Amino acid sequence: MKKLNPGDVAPQSGRYNVLDSQGQVLDTIQVDKGNRLPPTQSSEYYYELSD
Numbered sequence: 001m002k003k004l005n006p007g008d009v010a011p012q013s014g015r016y017n018v019l020d021s022q023g024q025v026l027d028t029i030q031v032d033k034g035n036r037l038p039p040t041q042s043s044e045y046y047y048e049l050s051d
Contacts, residue, residue: 004047006039015050 010016010031018027021044028050031037037047 001048004037004049006037006045006047008037008047010035010037012049016047017050018045018047020045 004010004016010033013031013033015028016031016037017025018029018040020026020042026045029038040046
């Protein structure tokens with residue numbers, strides 16, 4: 001899956017997993033298409049679209 005960073009625009013509406021640098025899921029959020037992904041607690045965290 002494509003890694004998305006905080007501040008990136010969501011390519012589609014859906015649930016996005018917040019992952020740490022090891023790829024562990026920390027949280028899941030709902031984001032609508034066109035909205036920006038919110039900041040995370042660490043600069044090493046990133047987002048992926050949930051299955």
